[in-house]
Amino acid sequence: MVRYYCPYCNPKYQFQKQSSKGTLICGLCGEDLVKKPFIRLNQIIALVAAASLLLPLIYTFIFLIKNQINPPNKNYQANKTLMIIIKKTIS
Numbered sequence: 545m546v547r548y549y550c551p552y553c554n555p556k557y558q559f560q561k562q563s564s565k566g567t568l569i570c571g572l573c574g575e576d577l578v579k580k581p582f583i584r585l586n587q588i589i590a591l592v593a594a595a596s597l598l599l600p601l602i603y604t605f606i607f608l609i610k611n612q613i614n615p616p617n618k619n620y621q622a623n624k625t626l627m628i629i630i631k632k633t634i635s
């Protein structure tokens with residue numbers, strides 16, 4: 545289903561009118577109505593952009609909460625040994 549809307553008027557007070565040519569026009573300003581597709585491409589792009597920003601944040605939050613429940617002691621030891629290995633390779 546394709547919906548029509550006027551880009552200039554408030555969507556609350558819009559009503560459709562048929563012009564003498566047979567096309568749908570805005571009842572308030574008389575401007576041609578614009579087709580409103582079900583899903584706009586802009587909405588998809590905005591969703592992808594928002595997801596790419598929010599997903600890493602959500603992931604870090606989950607990771608932080610998990611770490612607070614079970615503090616990973618093994619990870620610190622692993623990091624220490626890794627640092628030693630790095631130091632040895634540098635010097």
Ligand SMILES: [Zn+2]
Pocket residue numbers: 550551552553570571572573574575
């Ligand atoms: Zn209008």
